[in-house]
Amino acid sequence: MKWSEKAWQEILPVYKDIIQMPFIIELANGTLDIEKFKYYMQQDAHYLEYFARTLAVISAKAQSVDTMLDFIRFSEGAIVVERALHDSYFKQFNVGERMPVSPTCHHYVHYMQSTVYMQQVEVGMAAVLPCFWIYKKVGDYILQIQAKENNPYADWINTYGGEEFGNLVEKAIMLCDEGADKCTETQRKQMTAAFVDASRLEYLFWDSAYKLEKWKR
């Protein structure tokens, strides 16, 4: 069994919880409170900047020039493609100034960064994989159940449920499997632990947006 197949089995309960979250259900049927979506997008704008930088660090640490190129392209995609999606929603919903980074977003981006800087490159690759894979799975799931007419969140759904994003995700999974093949069993376990932690943070990211999470002080 490939590393990715085993790793997905580990996070299956988290994924099943994610697709039942009110944020996801309401996004799919188009009833999600716009303030919650705006909050999510504002936090996601922070997230994407750190995510893109983190991908660039993985690129710099990559074992081969081909993997280096793949991760630098992922980094570019996070900024160019996903930021375009944010910008169009910010315009549509008239979002001006940026919010401070929320506690959950802060935790997630610093978790990613410290993992990528402090651990071997394959563990860093596993830590960013849920950002690809869970979004693809959630995008595909929402495509099946979505309200087809007048859903204000259709562009978000089509971005992550689309074929273009799907190709990136396939590549990211394949690169993790290639990396895992070169690792020891202990290192593969570290990869899985990073994948599980980041998946749990994906859950918390949507949960925090639904609750409009704020710093206590």
Ligand SMILES: Cc1ncc(CN)c(N)n1
């Ligand atoms: C929090 C989060 N995780 C993942 C993605 C998809 N790159 C995203 N836009 N935001």
